Amino acid sequence: MSLISCDGISKIYKMGEVEIKALNNISLEISKSQFVSFIGPSGSGKTTMLNLFGVLDKPTLGTLKVIDTDISKLNYVERAKFRGEHLGFIFQNFNLIPVLTVYENVEYPLVMVKSLPQKERREKVLSLLDAVGMLDQKDKLINQISGGQKQRAAIARALTTDPKIVLADEPTANLDHVSAYKVMSLMKKLSKEVGTTFIFSTHDPKIVKEVDITYTLEDGILIKREVRSN
Amino acid sequence: MKNIIKIAFRNLYRQKRRSFLTIGIVAFGVLAVLLFSATAGSFKNFMISEITDSMLGHIQIHSKGYVGSLDNLPLDKALQVKQVKQMEKILDEIPEIESYSYRILLGGMLSNYLESTSAKFSAIIPAKETQVVPLLEDRLMEGTFLKKGEILLPELITKGFDSKIGDDIVLVATNADGSVNGQNFKIAGIMESVMGPTGKYGYIHFDDAQTLLRMNELQVSEVAIRLKDFSDVKKVYNILSQKLGEIKNPKGNDVFEIHTWESLSPFYNIAQMIDMMALFIQIILIGIVLVSIMNVMIMAVYERTKEIGSISAMGTPPSKIRWMFIFEGFFLGILGSVIGLVVSLVAIFIVNISHLTVAFGRNSIILLQPEVSMSQIGLTALIVIIVSIIAVMEPAFKASKLEPIEALRQN
Numbered sequence: 001m002s003l004i005s006c007d008g009i010s011k012i013y014k015m016g017e018v019e020i021k022a023l024n025n026i027s028l029e030i031s032k033s034q035f036v037s038f039i040g041p042s043g044s045g046k047t048t049m050l051n052l053f054g055v056l057d058k059p060t061l062g063t064l065k066v067i068d069t070d071i072s073k074l075n076y077v078e079r080a081k082f083r084g085e086h087l088g089f090i091f092q093n094f095n096l097i098p099v100l101t102v103y104e105n106v107e108y109p110l111v112m113v114k115s116l117p118q119k120e121r122r123e124k125v126l127s128l129l130d131a132v133g134m135l136d137q138k139d140k141l142i143n144q145i146s147g148g149q150k151q152r153a154a155i156a157r158a159l160t161t162d163p164k165i166v167l168a169d170e171p172t173a174n175l176d177h178v179s180a181y182k183v184m185s186l187m188k189k190l191s192k193e194v195g196t197t198f199i200f201s202t203h204d205p206k207i208v209k210e211v212d213i214t215y216t217l218e219d220g221i222l223i224k225r226e227v228r229s230n
Numbered sequence: 231m232k233n234i235i236k237i238a239f240r241n242l243y244r245q246k247r248r249s250f251l252t253i254g255i256v257a258f259g260v261l262a263v264l265l266f267s268a269t270a271g272s273f274k275n276f277m278i279s280e281i282t283d284s285m286l287g288h289i290q291i292h293s294k295g296y297v298g299s300l301d302n303l304p305l306d307k308a309l310q311v312k313q314v315k316q317m318e319k320i321l322d323e324i325p326e327i328e329s330y331s332y333r334i335l336l337g338g339m340l341s342n343y344l345e346s347t348s349a350k351f352s353a354i355i356p357a358k359e360t361q362v363v364p365l366l367e368d369r370l371m372e373g374t375f376l377k378k379g380e381i382l383l384p385e386l387i388t389k390g391f392d393s394k395i396g397d398d399i400v401l402v403a404t405n406a407d408g409s410v411n412g413q414n415f416k417i418a419g420i421m422e423s424v425m426g427p428t429g430k431y432g433y434i435h436f437d438d439a440q441t442l443l444r445m446n447e448l449q450v451s452e453v454a455i456r457l458k459d460f461s462d463v464k465k466v467y468n469i470l471s472q473k474l475g476e477i478k479n480p481k482g483n484d485v486f487e488i489h490t491w492e493s494l495s496p497f498y499n500i501a502q503m504i505d506m507m508a509l510f511i512q513i514i515l516i517g518i519v520l521v522s523i524m525n526v527m528i529m530a531v532y533e534r535t536k537e538i539g540s541i542s543a544m545g546t547p548p549s550k551i552r553w554m555f556i557f558e559g560f561f562l563g564i565l566g567s568v569i570g571l572v573v574s575l576v577a578i579f580i581v582n583i584s585h586l587t588v589a590f591g592r593n594s595i596i597l598l599q600p601e602v603s604m605s606q607i608g609l610t611a612l613i614v615i616i617v618s619i620i621a622v623m624e625p626a627f628k629a630s631k632l633e634p635i636e637a638l639r640q641n
Binding site for chain 2: 054056057076077080081082083084088089095098157161
């Protein structure tokens with residue numbers, strides 16, 4: 001069953017009189033529990049693709065269904081609700097809330113989006129922090145931990161609401177190679193363990209060795225689809 | 231909601247210096263308002279008390295048309311005995327009235343056998359008058375208070391009039407029939423002048439005035455009334471207006487006119503100006519709170535755009551983002567109010583124990599005794615908190631409406 005289904009989607013930005021096609025007539029399907037990457041140079045359309053999958057934006061042309069929902073039909077508040085219920089995000093710059101501790105950052109979506117009781121929240125957060133190896137750092141503020149640790153905390157935060165899809169836009173771009181590899185391995189492991197679909201973008205071909213499917217974009221056009229056999 | 235409050239509070243703590251500065255500005259505004267209101271209120275209360283308790287009384291009753299011709303002190307417009315009896319009956323039935331006294335106002339010529347001058351006098355019954363205006367005796371600059379056959383001279387006359395306490399003096403006055411009569415008085419004391427229509431009058435005994443003016447029966451120019459509770463002025467005024475208004479002369483016109491101290495004293499306009507200034511200070515406070523909080527929250531939204539984008543991307547409902555910023559503004563307002571209130575109360579306490587005095591007019595030394603009412607404290611705090619919330623609305627709505635994709639793009 002497809003979690004994401006694109007049928008001839010294009011995304012066109014208007015800059016004055018000039019039209020820029022960020023994505024051009026893309027059709028693809030992504031299934032449950034897959035570990036998927038989008039690669040390509042800067043400006044190839046990777047981030048635009050993830051923004052569409054993340055229900056942060058709408059396609060200009062074509063149909064995009066995320067978890068059987070046509071996202072073009074959702075309004076601002078419905079899109080926020082949809083993201084909170086079904087999606088998790090990992091950002092290039094981590095985007096953790098600096099005034100909160102690691103524990104509170106991971107807990108944040110459960111408080112603000114899902115409103116879970118405190119006992120359930122605590123169990124969930126501690127279990128995820130344990131899974132990403134950050135349990136001993138839980139009481140530290142964000143500026144007190146390293147870049148790799150921040151991204152591990154961000155992964156835990158993305159998974160707290162049990163999302164069906166986790167979207168990660170260049171999650172390793174701000175990490176050294178060792179940390180990047182550790183983060184990728186962690187995402188892969190969690191993808192298999194919790195059955196969540198991970199979709200991430202990168203321009204670094206070295207870190208995509210372990211993905212199930214790699215899509216290559218160039219100038220907004222899908223030029224290659226590679227499936228890795230396990 | 232608890233977590234939104236926690237995050238809002240920590241966001242303020244994140245920019246410690248800026249938050250404390252904003253709280254400080256709000257607190258300073260609250261201090262300015264409360265200290266001004268308390269001090270100006272102290273001055274106003276002192277002046278009202280001095281005017282009403284040393285000369286005017288709280289309410290006055292005259293014969294219809296008397297106040298309009300007060301400069302001439304017309305004896306033919308005095309209340310006659312029948313009218314006085316009717317009025318007395320009504321006054322005695324009103325429980326809010328503590329006491330009342332009769333006055334005859336007259337103009338005359340004073341002579342010390344060497345020189346003469348014109349002067350105006352209020353003829354009083356001392357025992358009754360001091361019940362109505364208890365500070366009257368305090369206006370005695372030198373000498374002793376009034377007895378029959380004595381006169382209290384206004385201080386302005388004594389400056390250019392070569393007479394001293396104990397000297398004999400003649401007061402010549404024209405009675406209601408137009409005939410002139412003179413009477414000897416002994417100078418008993420000198421009265422300090424106060425602000426108001428009869429504030430520069432001298433005093434003689436009521437019985438002496440009746441003799442001087444050859445009044446065969448009771449006639450009264452003015453009735454001064456003191457109430458048990460000053461705040462009942464409007465209430466008693468309305469009762470008197472209604473009851474005395476029912477008494478008509480043979481032509482069907484009103485016999486009495488009633489005035490509160492406010493319509494008789496020019497200080498009432500100054501009191502209104504003080505209230506107006508307090509209002510302007512409050513408007514300035516509103517401006518300070520509005521601008522400082524709006525400024526700091528606009529900055530916060532601008533600086534945290536990317537953070538707003540990420541929490542919005544995670545699915546945080548716009549309403550919760552909005553509440554987060556509203557609480558930040560609310561905390562700035564409430565902390566500023568509380569600190570401002572505490573500092574104000576300390577400042578007011580210090581002024582009170584310092585026994586600061588202010589010179590007003592030529593001789594009046596006013597002891598500053600600022601006090602602030604709970605309603606004033608509550609109103610000021612409420613204004614600050616409401617304005618804080620209003621100030622934060624625009625940035626809060628802007629934050630909640632940010633498109634996450636645009637917000638995340640911002641560096």
